[in-house]
Amino acid sequence: MKLMASKKKRDYQPFEDMLRGLRKRLQGDVQSMSDAALHGGDADGDLSHVPTHLADQGTDAFDQEFTLSLVENDEETLQQIDAALERLRTGQYGDCLECGKLIPKQRLSAIPFTAYCVTCASKLQS
Ligand SMILES: [Zn+2]
Numbered sequence: 001m002k003l004m005a006s007k008k009k010r011d012y013q014p015f016e017d018m019l020r021g022l023r024k025r026l027q028g029d030v031q032s033m034s035d036a037a038l039h040g041g042d043a044d045g046d047l048s049h050v051p052t053h054l055a056d057q058g059t060d061a062f063d064q065e066f067t068l069s070l071v072e073n074d075e076e077t078l079q080q081i082d083a084a085l086e087r088l089r090t091g092q093y094g095d096c097l098e099c100g101k102l103i104p105k106q107r108l109s110a111i112p113f114t115a116y117c118v119t120c121a122s123k124l125q126s
Helices: 013-038 061-069 074-090 105-110 118-125
Strands: none
Touching: 013 074, 013 105
């Protein structure tokens, strides 16, 4: 028995996957940056273990590239991703926090952790 079954069904699974993938990648980046800081002394000549996972991620690479190009502050983005995952759990994901309208999936595909529709986002930014 699934408690979520009574909820209005919206197909946000792909966005959840994107959010989780993005979260992992950002956390990985944060961690490798700390590692580099901790082991700064022997950074030279250590290029043999540069992770190749970036090259291996064939699927949805273009989405992630696009999303990551918008990422300026990893920590802030992680918080936004966590908030978006929380909204997925509570069934509020995809609703604009400002006006309550549905955020178009096209926008969610570009920025899966956004909490606002285009109109409200541009209002809030100005
Ligand atoms: Zn809105």
